[in-house]
Amino acid sequence: MIDVASWEVYLVTDRAFSKGRSTLEIVQAAVSGGVSAVQLREKDLETRAFYEEGLKIRALLRSSRVPLIINDRIDLALALDADGIHLGQDDMPIRIARKILGPDRIIGISVNTPEQIDDESMSMADYLAISPVFFTSTKSDITKPWGLEGVRKARAMTDLPLVAIGSIKKENTRETVAAGADCVAVVTAIVSADDPEQATRELLEQVRAGKRER
Numbered sequence: 001m002i003d004v005a006s007w008e009v010y011l012v013t014d015r016a017f018s019k020g021r022s023t024l025e026i027v028q029a030a031v032s033g034g035v036s037a038v039q040l041r042e043k044d045l046e047t048r049a050f051y052e053e054g055l056k057i058r059a060l061l062r063s064s065r066v067p068l069i070i071n072d073r074i075d076l077a078l079a080l081d082a083d084g085i086h087l088g089q090d091d092m093p094i095r096i097a098r099k100i101l102g103p104d105r106i107i108g109i110s111v112n113t114p115e116q117i118d119d120e121s122m123s124m125a126d127y128l129a130i131s132p133v134f135f136t137s138t139k140s141d142i143t144k145p146w147g148l149e150g151v152r153k154a155r156a157m158t159d160l161p162l163v164a165i166g167s168i169k170k171e172n173t174r175e176t177v178a179a180g181a182d183c184v185a186v187v188t189a190i191v192s193a194d195d196p197e198q199a200t201r202e203l204l205e206q207v208r209a210g211k212r213e214r
Contacts, residue, residue: 001104002067002083002084002106004106004108004126004127004161005161005182006036007036007037007127007161007163007182007183008034008036008182008183008184008203008204008207008208009030009034009035009036009183009184009186009190009200009203009204009207010035010036010037010038010039010163010165010183010184010185010186011026011027011030011035011037011038011039011185011186011187011190011191011200012038012039012041012071012165012185012186012187013026013027013038013039013040013041013042013057013187013191014041014187014188014191015042015044016044017187017188017191017192018191018192019192023040023042023053023057024053024056024057024060026190026191026196027057027060027061028060029190029195029196029197029200030190030196030197030200031060031061031064031066032197032200033190033196033197033198033199033200033201033204034200034201034204035066035190035200036066036067036183037066037067037068037069037083038057038061038066038067038068038069039069039070039071039086039185040053040054040057040068040069040070040071040082041071042071043071043072047075047076050073050076051076051079051080054068054070054076054079054080054082055080058080058081058082067083067084067106068080068082068083068084069082069083069084069085069086069106069108070082070084070085070086071085071086072085072086072087072088072091073085074092074097074100074101077101077105078100078101082105083105083106084101084105084106084107084108084126085097085101085105085106085107085108086107086108086109086110086129087107087108087109087110088109088110089109089110089111089112089116093121094107094109094121094122094124094125095121095124098124106126106127107124107125107126108125108126108127108128108129108163109122109125109128109129110128110129110131110165111128111129111130111131111154112131112143112144113143114150114153114154114157117154117157117158118157122158122160123160125160126160126161127160127161127162127163127182127183128154128158128160128161128162128163129162129163129164129165129185130146130150130151130154130162130163130164130165130166130181131146131165131166132145132146132165132166132167133145133146133147133148133150133151133164133165133166133167133168133176133181134147134166134167134168134172135166135167136165136166136167145166145167146166148175148176148179149179151164151176151179151180151181152179152180154180155179155180155181156180161182161183162180162181162182162183163181163182163183163184163185164176164177164181164183164184164185165184165185165186168184168185168186168189169186169189170189170199170202170203170206173203173206173207173210174206174207174209174210174213175210176210177206177207177209177210177211177213178210178211178213178214180214181210183207184203184207186203189203190203
């Protein structure tokens with residue numbers, strides 16, 4: 001059984017920011033740096049190409065015992081025998097996703113407002129992604145950022161693991177975790193780093209520093 005509450009750094013892939021390096025190369029470096037989980041987000045890939053990319057990433061992550069999460073696509077999560085799925089508020093309703101995926105696969109869901117945390121269906125999730133914590137340029141469909149006070153408020157509203165996402169960098173990771181996030185999810189902080197392995201290690205250090213400050 002995967003312990004989501006123990007996650008610290010969660011990589012969300014995005015080839016558009018990888019400076020020409022392959023997704024497999026970026027994921028390998030992040031695994032070497034100690035990443036807790038990897039979400040494969042390939043919004044611009046056709047289904048066949050996504051599947052074939054997923055097979056390579058799955059093989060790497062399984063050998064490293066790092067969970068593979070698929071963004072949005074329940075069909076591909078099942079086809080790849082991934083560890084879980086990440087949903088947005090406009091994706092498949094979590095009740096239906098849980099029915100399809102069963103009790104053992106991880107389901108994470110983005111929450112953009114406190115009202116969404118209050119929705120009783122959120123109890124079916126394994127983690128909530130507070131999105132975005134800060135303004136981010138990697139997504140165009142974002143809502144008002146939560147900010148640190150929003151993270152504190154979310155922490156007070158739920159016992160579910162909280163994953164903070166949205167312009168998370170080494171410089172703001174410690175304070176975000178100190179405010180109540182259990183884990184930080186990043187795109188460019190690893191994908192665009194000159195040294196993704198070292199960037200992952202530095203994020204881990206900041207997460208642990210933030211937890212010591214609580």
